Amino acid sequence: MLEHLGAALSSNDFMPHGMCFLWQPTLLWLHVVSDALTAFAYYSIPFALVYFVWKRQDLVFPSVFLLFGAFILACGTTHLMGIWTIWHPDYWLDGGIKLFTGVVSVLSALFLWRIMPQALALPSRSQLETANRALAQEIGERQRAEATVRRMNQELEERVRERTRELEAINRRLRTALHEKEVLLREVHHRVKNNLQVVASLLTLQASRTDPALKHSFQASLERIRAMGRVHEQLYRAEDASCFDPAAYIRTICADLGEIYGSDGRITWRVEARAPVRIPLDTATPLALIVNEVISNAYKHAFPDGRRGEIQVIIGEVEAGTLIEIRDNGVGLPDGREVGDGPSMGWRLVQLLAQQIDATATFLSDGGTRFSLVLPHVPENE
DSSP: OHHHHHHHHOSTTSOOHHHHTTTOHHHHHHHHHHHHHHHHHHHHHHHHHHHHHHHOTTOSOHHHHHHHHHHHHHHHHHHHHHHHHHHOOOHHHHHHHHHHHHHHHHHHHHHHHHSHHHHHHSOOHHHHHHHHHHHHHHHHHHHHHHHHHHHHHHHHHHHHHHHHHHHHHHHHHHHHHHHHHHHHHHHHHHHHHHHHHHHHHHHHHHHHTSOGGGHHHHHHHHHHHHHHHHHHHHHHHOSOTTEEOHHHHHHHHHHHHHHHHTOTTSEEEEEEESSOOOEEHHHHHHHHHHHHHHHHHHHHHTSOTTOOEEEEEEEEEETTEEEEEEEEOSOOSGGGOOTTSSOOHHHHHHHHHHHHTTOEEEEEESSSEEEEEEEEOOOTTO
């Protein structure tokens, strides 16, 4: 069977095309040159298409270009076979190549008609130009808008810098004014303290020349003036002159009153601050007078006849406000009476001062004397 097939495909029974041209050189070379030029052109076109597809990765239908390249390459091969068959009658090979070329041509045509609707839907050159002009206009508008935004940002930054400079200048003036205010406030406290010392000195001089029966009243007045003087001295020496530390003041007044009444160590005192407490300035002087009145009363009356004892002061925070409690383990009041039952000037003074600062004062005698003062909470914005 293979022998029969080989015999059928054999070209020995055929004559070359040159016989048809009567082997005339002019006619032969006319066909050779024509087919050679056509084959050269056909072979160059597929390579150009493949190069184009390789460089343009954004092509919509790259397979069309490749398929047409194969078709054109096959066409070029048929022209080369036209030259070959002039001298060699290999018509079976020539026919096979033409069959392959025909199949590729049909496939190219079918594929072309298949993608024709999609290709027609592609925008035309005029549409692309219109779109490009619209895009260029939009880009121009966006660039102008960006330039406007940059200009506005620069203006805003300049305004912010200018405002920042103004605020810094205002802050410098405020810091200067605050420093001057603090200096002035300390100077005021210093001068008030000095004036109170002058008043105390005058009262001391007057007491030395007055009736001995009145010396007790002079001594009480001197203690109250010294109490106010201590407040101003503490505020003058404090780093923050806008508030008052009652714990430090009470420790000072306990020590000073102990020296005045000469307890010789038989009366001790203890101040227990259970929480850091600061009170406003307008409360400082009334509180100082109240504490001075209560502690001096304890020194003078709680421990008679050389009795030993202790005065304890507790400072802390309770639900109602700031608590200042002064206790002593002395003799207490006679017959357990409440302070205020009698016409005590000191107790009336304590009540008036407590009302002045909206505080609640209680004074009980039970195994000694216990005085409680509750100052209301100060709002945070004050």
